[in-house]
Amino acid sequence: MYLQLAWRNIWRNPRRTTVILLAIIIGVWSMIFENALMRGITVGMIKNSIATLTGHIQIHRRGYRSDPVIENSITEPEAVIAALKRILPPGTQWAARVRVNGIASNARHSSGVTLVGIDPASEAKVSFIGDAIAGGHQLQPDDPHAIVVGEALLDKFETKIGHKLVLMSQDTNQEIASKAFRIVGTFKAEMQSTEKQFVFITRKAAQQMLKLRQGLSEVSIVLPDQQESGVASRLKAILSPNGYEVNTWKELLPFLRAYLKLLDVFVYIWSLVIFIAMGFGIVNTTLMAVFERIREFGLMKALGMKPWWIVRQVLTESFLLLIIGIIMGNILAFLTVLALSDSGIDLSALAAGAEFAGMTRVIYPIVSIKDWSIANLLVMVLGLLICIYPAAKAAKFTPIEALAYT
Amino acid sequence: MKIVECIEIDKTYQQGKVKVHALRNISMNIEKGDFVALAGPSGSGKTTMLNIIGGLDSADSGKIIVDGNALSEMNQTQLANLRLHNIGFVFQAYNLIPVLSAAENVEYVMLLQGIPQAERRQRTKSILDEVGLAGKYDRRPAELSGGQQQRVAVARAIVSNPSIVLADEPTANLDSKTGKGLLDMMKKMNQEKKVTIIFSTHDRMVMNYAARLLRIRDGQLVDDQVKNN
Numbered sequence: 093m094y095l096q097l098a099w100r101n102i103w104r105n106p107r108r109t110t111v112i113l114l115a116i117i118i119g120v121w122s123m124i125f126e127n128a129l130m131r132g133i134t135v136g137m138i139k140n141s142i143a144t145l146t147g148h149i150q151i152h153r154r155g156y157r158s159d160p161v162i163e164n165s166i167t168e169p170e171a172v173i174a175a176l177k178r179i180l181p182p183g184t185q186w187a188a189r190v191r192v193n194g195i196a197s198n199a200r201h202s203s204g205v206t207l208v209g210i211d212p213a214s215e216a217k218v219s220f221i222g223d224a225i226a227g228g229h230q231l232q233p234d235d236p237h238a239i240v241v242g243e244a245l246l247d248k249f250e251t252k253i254g255h256k257l258v259l260m261s262q263d264t265n266q267e268i269a270s271k272a273f274r275i276v277g278t279f280k281a282e283m284q285s286t287e288k289q290f291v292f293i294t295r296k297a298a299q300q301m302l303k304l305r306q307g308l309s310e311v312s313i314v315l316p317d318q319q320e321s322g323v324a325s326r327l328k329a330i331l332s333p334n335g336y337e338v339n340t341w342k343e344l345l346p347f348l349r350a351y352l353k354l355l356d357v358f359v360y361i362w363s364l365v366i367f368i369a370m371g372f373g374i375v376n377t378t379l380m381a382v383f384e385r386i387r388e389f390g391l392m393k394a395l396g397m398k399p400w401w402i403v404r405q406v407l408t409e410s411f412l413l414l415i416i417g418i419i420m421g422n423i424l425a426f427l428t429v430l431a432l433s434d435s436g437i438d439l440s441a442l443a444a445g446a447e448f449a450g451m452t453r454v455i456y457p458i459v460s461i462k463d464w465s466i467a468n469l470l471v472m473v474l475g476l477l478i479c480i481y482p483a484a485k486a487a488k489f490t491p492i493e494a495l496a497y498t
Numbered sequence: 499m500k501i502v503e504c505i506e507i508d509k510t511y512q513q514g515k516v517k518v519h520a521l522r523n524i525s526m527n528i529e530k531g532d533f534v535a536l537a538g539p540s541g542s543g544k545t546t547m548l549n550i551i552g553g554l555d556s557a558d559s560g561k562i563i564v565d566g567n568a569l570s571e572m573n574q575t576q577l578a579n580l581r582l583h584n585i586g587f588v589f590q591a592y593n594l595i596p597v598l599s600a601a602e603n604v605e606y607v608m609l610l611q612g613i614p615q616a617e618r619r620q621r622t623k624s625i626l627d628e629v630g631l632a633g634k635y636d637r638r639p640a641e642l643s644g645g646q647q648q649r650v651a652v653a654r655a656i657v658s659n660p661s662i663v664l665a666d667e668p669t670a671n672l673d674s675k676t677g678k679g680l681l682d683m684m685k686k687m688n689q690e691k692k693v694t695i696i697f698s699t700h701d702r703m704v705m706n707y708a709a710r711l712l713r714i715r716d717g718q719l720v721d722d723q724v725k726n727n
Contacts, residue, residue, distance in 0.1 A: 093602065093609050100597035391593045394554055395607055395654075396582020398575060491554045495589070 098408040105381070112377040113417050116471065119370035120421025121428070123363045123467035128429050128457035129437070130359050134352050136452035140282045141348055142341055143220040145189070145208065145290070147312035148320040150344055151327065152337045156309065157344075162192055162264050165307040166336070172311055175330045179323060183316035185217040190298035191309040194261030196241075196291055201249045205291050207259055209298025218314045221279055221292060228253040228277030236297040239273035242287025243280050253278065259291065263303045271301045282452045359463060367470055371478050378410055378482040389486045390494020399487035406483035407476060414475045418468055429457045500563075501661055501694050502528040502551055507560035509546055509717075520546040521557070522717040528696060528710075530661070533688045535708030536698040543717040544698035545666050551696065552585050552664045553577040565661045582610055586655025588665035588697075592647040594639040600626060600650045601635035607658050625653045629683055645676035649683065656687055663687075665697035669704055681707045 102109050142148060151172055156164040166172060169188060176186055190209030195202055212231045216222025221230075221240070231238050239257055246252065256272050263269035273293060281287050299305060315323060320340045328338045342349050382389075389402055436454040489497070509521040520543045528534055536544045549555035550562060553569050562569045565584045572580065581587075594603045601622050608618040626635055629649040639647050648668060655663045665684070669677030685707060688695045697704075705711055713721035 093605070096602075097595075097598065097606075104597060387593070388595060391589070391595070393578070394552070394581065394587050396578050396580075396585075396610055398578045401610070492549060495593070 094405070094408060095412075098405065098412055101381070101385075102409050102412055105384075108377060108380065109413070112373055112413060113420070115370050115373040116414060116417025116475075117421040117424060119366050120418050120467060120471055121424045123366050123471070124422065124425035124459065124464060125428050125457065126362055126366075127359050127463035127467060128425070128459045129455060130355055130362075131460050131463055132436075132455045132457040133451050134355050135458050136455060137348060138341075138352070140220075140452050141345055142314070144281070144283075144286055145191075145219050145312065146341050146344055147186075147218055148315045148341055149313040149324050149327065150339050150341075151311040151313075151331060152309070152339075154335050154337050157337060157339070160191070160193065160309070162262055162302055162304070165190075165264075165304060165309050166311075167305075167307045169306060169308045169311075171334060172308075172331065172336065175327060176311070176313070179326045179330065180313065181316065181323065184313060184323075185214070186311055186313040187211060187214040187218040188295070188308045188311050189215070190295055190302065190304060190307070192261050192298075192302065194259050196245070196249075197258050197260070198249050198251055198256065200251075203245070203248065203288070205245070205259075206289050207261055207298065208290055208292050209295040210292055211295050218312050220281060220286075224279040224281060225277050226280040228275070230277060231292060231294055232276075233294055233296070235276070235294060236300065237272075237274050238276040238293065238297075240277040240279055240292040241275055242284075242290065243278045244284045244287035245291070246275070246278050248288060251275065257291070259293070259301070261302060263301070264307070265303060269301050269303070271297075273297075360466070363467055363470055367474055370471070371474065374410070374413070374475055375478050375481060378406065378479050379485070381409070382406060382482045382486045386486070386489060386494045386497040390489060390491045390497065393489075393491040393494065402487040403480070403483040406486050407479055410476060410479035410483075411472075414472055418471055421471075422464075422468070426459070429459055432457055499530045500527045501530040501532070501565055502526075502696070503561075503563040504551070505561040507547075507550060507557045507562060509543075509550065509555070509557050520717050521550070524560075524714075524717075524719050526712060526719055526722065528694065530694055531688070531692045532694050532696070533685060533707075533709040534694075534696045535705050535711050536696065536714060537700065537705050537708075537711055538698075538714040539700055542700075542714045544700075544714055546717075547714065548664045548666050548696065548698055551662075552587060553580055582607070583658070584661045586658065586660040586663040586693075588648070588651045588655050588663065588668045590667040590670045592639070592644070592651050592671070594647055594650055594654075596639050599636045599638055600631060600642065600646075600653075603639070603650055604654045604657050607654055611658055613658075621657055622653075625657045626650070628687075629653045630679075643676075645672050645680060648672060648676075648680055652680070652684060652687070656691065656693060659691075660693065662694045662696060665695065667698055667700070669699070669701065674703065677701075677704065 153164050153166045192207050194205055194207040196205045212233055226243055231240055253275050255275055257275055258270060258272045260268060260270040299307065324338050324340045331338055392402060436456040438454050440453050504524055504526050507521050507524040511518040511520055536547055538544050550557050551564060567580055598606060604622045604625060605618045629652055631646060631649055669680055672680060681704060684695055687693060699705060709725055711723040712719060
């Protein structure tokens with residue numbers, strides 16, 4: 093009967109109840125959807141960063157990360173490869189690369205680039221380049237003259253597939269090494285900066301050009317389940333004493349890690365801002381409903397109702413309003429996320445701005461259980477807490493004051 | 499047996515800058531099973547007296563004992579419990595809960611008392627039949643006439659078997675015929691259920707129904723008359 097009474101009470105003024113329900117529904121919807129967008133942005137950023145030649149774990153010779161020069165290459169990769177075979181769990185993919193800074197030039201332009209020597213087959217399973225070819229074709233392992241460049245670099249150099257591009261870098265003898273390559277393909281990446289920064293040749297070609305023999309710059313590992321910290325520590329135990337560094341993506345991309353933490357905080361702040369706006373509406377409506385019924389509360393007290401029971405009565409009504417609003421807000425939010433799950437939100441028109449923020453071009457909203465629980469708990473718990481004020485107001489009147497209230 | 503014992507009750511209100519002496523040194527006893535009218539003109543102190551007896555208001559001085567409980571020694575929770583279990587109220591303006599049906603209004607008090615649902619339903623139906631509202635259990639207050647609403651209020655006051663029913667001008671909003679019907683019904687309840695009923699009125703016709711008439715004027719008890727009707 094308490095619930096029945098509360099239900100009927102909230103529908104005494106259907107228009108007012110509808111308005112406050114709409115406020116709660118929109119509030120809950122915007123909290124869940126906005127959190128899902130933020131989560132989509134962060135997951136997109138992590139995926140993109142991991143795919144952009146980072147992987148979950150990287151192995152370098154000690155000193156390479158602070159000074160990525162050819163002298164800091166891995167000269168005896170057999171020990172590293174043996175450790176990988178022992179430690180890596182089934183399903184793990186890894187690729188060994190040569191990666192040095194160099195200069196690309198043609199007849200019209202020149203630009204600083206990162207020269208990446210890859211084994212096309214293994215690299216395709218580790219980084220974005222596997223399915224990013226936009227024109228021409230992928231590198232062939234036995235083609236020592238082929239180069240794949242980004243679309244943006246192609247535009248910048250005003251060149252096209254089939255034309256030559258000269259790469260220059262320093263070799264292991266401290267001499268300038270330079271070699272002409274023929275552009276066989278172009279790739280498209282999430283960010284234009286990636287397209288301008290990286291050029292890909294075969295690993296063998298890079299090793300020959302830089303006189304590296306079997307040497308490598310890095311090994312990049314992609315794990316099947318993202319449990320990188322355990323694997324990394326096991327690899328560290330074996331490789332660190334031999335002069336190698338093993339780093340997870342969180343260590344390799346400290347800016348991204350800090351940015352993700354910041355986004356997490358923004359999620360909470362934004363949720364709180366939405367709630368504060370919604371909270372004023374809830375308190376105002378509940379106060380109006382309470383003051384309309386002061387005589388009734390007086391009657392209830394006269395009949396023997398204790399103040400706490402009146403608080404409970406008002407809170408039950410608030411609970412019903414909140415639960416209806418939360419359920420409907422959740423349904424609306426999930427429908428919105430579902431509708432965008434395939435197409436995502438395309439920010440291509442804002443690509444430059446999005447890229448500056450490190451975001452991918454298309455955002456796919458993702459609902460995480462943590463964000464979802466926080467949004468719902470925030471609305472329910474804080475919603476009930478703020479309704480204690482009008483409930484306490486209702487309970488505070490003496491029966492005589494309340495019965496005389498007009 | 500005394501059900502209400504008032505000893506030198508005094509009550510003063512502050513209305514703005516004016517001090518109103520609502521009750522002055524009132525002493526009286528009411529016996530169990532009495533059908534008593536507190537009579538007097540508007541502003542004489544009848545409602546204040548009823549409110550003090552019902553534990554809704556407190557006296558400035560003096561002592562009041564209701565059903566063996568000294569009210570001045572009780573806290574708000576104890577007073578609420580006393581009202582819930584020992585006292586029934588009937589108000590001039592009916593004061594029913596508009597979103598509840600007639601039956602639910604009556605049942606609500608028993609719900610607060612923690613009486614099981616089956617018993618609540620059975621007692622509700624029985625009392626509504628007794629007050630002449632058979633078949634109108636599911637009507638909301640807005641669908642009932644003033645007289646019918648006041649009958650629901652009486653049923654609500656009596657259903658929990660209180661020791662006393664306090665009725666503040668119960669017929670004031672009713673026409674004389676409906677008012678008489680209500681008073682007949684209240685008198686019947688008094689006689690059959692032996693429940694003490696104290697009501698306030700300024701209407702001569704209503705005073706005639708009382709077995710005992712306590713006249714109050716300017717906050718003082720001026721007459722205590724036992725009648726033989």
